Amino acid sequence: DSGVTQTPKHLITATGQRVTLRCSPRSGDLSVYWYQQSLDQGLQFLIQYYNGEERAKGNILERFSAQQFPDLHSELNLSSLELGDSALYFCASSAPGQGKYEQFFGPGTRLTVL
Amino acid sequence: TQLLEQSPQFLSIQEGENLTVYCNSSSVFSSLQWYRQEPGEGPVLLVTVVTGGEVKKLKRLTFQFGDARKDSSLHITAAQPGDTGLYLCAGVPYSGGSNYKLTFGKGTLLTVNP
Numbered sequence: 407d408s409g410v411t412q413t414p415k416h417l418i419t420a421t422g423q424r425v426t427l428r429c430s431p432r433s434g435d436l437s438v439y440w441y442q443q444s445l446d447q448g449l450q451f452l453i454q455y456y457n458g459e460e461r462a463k464g465n466i467l468e469r470f471s472a473q474q475f476p477d478l479h480s481e482l483n484l485s486s487l488e489l490g491d492s493a494l495y496f497c498a499s500s501a502p503g504q505g506k507y508e509q510f511f512g513p514g515t516r517l518t519v520l
Numbered sequence: 521t522q523l524l525e526q527s528p529q530f531l532s533i534q535e536g537e538n539l540t541v542y543c544n545s546s547s548v549f550s551s552l553q554w555y556r557q558e559p560g561e562g563p564v565l566l567v568t569v570v571t572g573g574e575v576k577k578l579k580r581l582t583f584q585f586g587d588a589r590k591d592s593s594l595h596i597t598a599a600q601p602g603d604t605g606l607y608l609c610a611g612v613p614y615s616g617g618s619n620y621k622l623t624f625g626k627g628t629l630l631t632v633n634p
Contacts, residue, residue, distance in 0.1 A: 408562065439622070448626040449563070449608065462621050496562050507551060507612045507622055511562030 409433065410512035412497050418518045424485040427515045431478055431499030437461070438480040439500070439509060440472055444493040455480055456502075487519045523547060524609055524625035532631040536598050541628040543609030544591045552592045552611040554583055557627070563608055589614070599632045606630075 409432035419425055431438050440452040442465075451464035455474035466472075469487075474480045484491060494516050498509040525544045533539055543552065551570045555563035567576050569585035569592060576583045580603075582595040596603055610624045 408564070410562075449624040451621055451623070454621070464621060494560075498562075508553060508565055508568055509610075509622060510565065511555075514560070514562050516560070 408510040408512065410497060410499050410510055412495075412512035412515050414515060415513065416516050416518075418520065419487060420520055421487055421489060423487050423519075424483065425487065425517065427482040427484070427495055427497075427517075429480045429482070429497030429499075429512060431480070431497075432501075432510055434501060435499035435510075436478065436502045437500045438474055438478070439498040440466075440480070440482050441496045441498065442493050443496060443514075449496070452482070484517070489519050492517055492519045523613065523623045524611065526607075526609055526625035526628050528628060529626070530629050530631075532633065533599055535601060535632055535634050537632075538595070538597050539599060539630070540593055540595045541607055541630070542591065542593050543625055545611075545613075546590065547613045548589050549611035550589075550614045552585055552589075552609055553622075554592070554594055555608040555610060557606040557608060558604075563606075596630075599630075601632045601634050604630060604632050 411430045413428045436457045439454045443449045452466040454462040458474050469485050472482045494514045496514045498511045500509045527542050553568045554566045557563040567583045572587045572589045574585045580597045584593050606627045608627045
């Protein structure tokens, strides 16, 4: 158990809909990262938040947004869903100030868009 | 082009065999990490290598960081069915700045048959 929690575990929805994925980082970690994993693309970095502020952006679509709240939990919002958005979405967290960039991953949310 | 190239992409071996998987790049990395991911689960951090030429051992797993910090290898001795999984290498390219985008290779899918 990494200490990172994600909900829900599974999500099935229809095209055009909007969903929210939730992540709670390990106790004491200030950074939260979101990744998308699909069979053909592998693990793709989406976005990073550090102590409530956006720190880095990766291959995140404009239909997707995220935020980190004062209690450090984070939400990833996916809107106008398309079939191609079906994937595993992972959240990871890391401790502040460490130079090894080690990240600890949650169990993931499997999103299926029908 | 993929910043981190992992090879082989797939590997199927018998229990008791030895194997090596590789993670290569043309970029220099501050550190490299190896993760193992089981189906439907999040990646689990195995090890971080930081110093060029560094060798780390984790039971039957031996990790090496290249002298130039551009590549890494993972060697497994006497593989067990429990070693089955997707092995991912990841790192942050050394840029001298505060770029925290952890880049993942596409992974090596290892199957150890009993």
